[in-house]
Amino acid sequence: MDTTDPRTAAGLQRVLAMVMARPNKRLGQNFLTGPEVFEKIATAVETTKPAWVLEIGPGPGGLTRTLLERGLEVVAMEIDPTWSNWLSASLLPGYPNVLKIVQGDALRVPWREIASERGGPWTICGNLPYNITSPVLAKLLEDVTSWSAAVLMVQKEVGVRLLAEPGNRETSALSVLLRYVAYVQGLGEVSRDQFYPAPEVDSFVIQLTRIPSPAVPFESFQWVVRAAFLHRRKMIRQSLAQAPGSPWSARKWEGILSEGGIDPLKRAEALSWAEWIQLATLAAKR
Numbered sequence: 001m002d003t004t005d006p007r008t009a010a011g012l013q014r015v016l017a018m019v020m021a022r023p024n025k026r027l028g029q030n031f032l033t034g035p036e037v038f039e040k041i042a043t044a045v046e047t048t049k050p051a052w053v054l055e056i057g058p059g060p061g062g063l064t065r066t067l068l069e070r071g072l073e074v075v076a077m078e079i080d081p082t083w084s085n086w087l088s089a090s091l092l093p094g095y096p097n098v099l100k101i102v103q104g105d106a107l108r109v110p111w112r113e114i115a116s117e118r119g120g121p122w123t124i125c126g127n128l129p130y131n132i133t134s135p136v137l138a139k140l141l142e143d144v145t146s147w148s149a150a151v152l153m154v155q156k157e158v159g160v161r162l163l164a165e166p167g168n169r170e171t172s173a174l175s176v177l178l179r180y181v182a183y184v185q186g187l188g189e190v191s192r193d194q195f196y197p198a199p200e201v202d203s204f205v206i207q208l209t210r211i212p213s214p215a216v217p218f219e220s221f222q223w224v225v226r227a228a229f230l231h232r233r234k235m236i237r238q239s240l241a242q243a244p245g246s247p248w249s250a251r252k253w254e255g256i257l258s259e260g261g262i263d264p265l266k267r268a269e270a271l272s273w274a275e276w277i278q279l280a281t282l283a284a285k286r
Contacts, residue, residue, distance in 0.1 A: 006060035028129025051120025159204030
């Protein structure tokens with residue numbers, strides 16, 4: 001039995017002692033120690049049938065091990081040299097042909113270049129530090145034609161927001177845009193007690209499965225959504241008119257909204273999913 005397997009609390013403590021390291025608060029390191037959660041994430045990743053997997057922030061390598069044991073090819077991207085060195089020493093010798101370790105910032109390393117080199121459909125996964133969750137999700141939108149799926153551990157509050165139907169106060173531009181490019185599925189809550197050190201909030205696992213051909217070009221949809229949320233407390237006709245690059249006045253937007261059966265006095269957060277599609281369709285035709 002491997003006593004330095006970081007998927008258990010005791011194994012993680014042994015690994016930390018061996019590398020003489022503590023979780024880095026600045027990097028948002030809270031290490032998962034629940035074997036069943038690793039299995040759940042790996043199973044979800046496996047069902048997406050990727051040619052390879054991009055794991056963000058592998059840390060001690062609990063999820064990395066589980067993915068490799070499933071026969072998946074993994075590119076592990078780690079910003080902390082302590083853990084990239086540990087992965088090179090502990091896992092790379094056993095999986096030299098299917099594991100690649102990249103030391104770097106996942107928000108700065110060009111994913112598209114890695115995808116271009118490796119080819120095939122790929123899935124993103126990881127236990128995301130809470131402080132980079134929104135930037136990672138935003139980066140998924142930067143290249144909506146490259147990745148196939150994502151299985152991510154996020155703060156519970158974020159997961160609940162992403163699963164919420166548009167039309168309530170929790171709706172944001174990011175949640176609407178992600179829903180447009182991918183099917184969003186919740187895979188379950190993970191207690192804070194499953195982490196070391198324990199964070200102050202619980203977590204949630206979400207799965208995104210990319211929609212290959214949205215009805216309206218993503219660029220058109222993205223502009224409308226971001227413009228509408230730019231001044232989220234204003235009526236949507238005003239927010240759209242005041243957005244940089246807006247082609248029309250508030251009066252013109254009012255006519256477009258009314259034509260689509262959308263109340264121009266609504267705020268962006270109040271629009272239903274059907275209304276977002278209708279608005280983007282009308283705007284794209286003009």
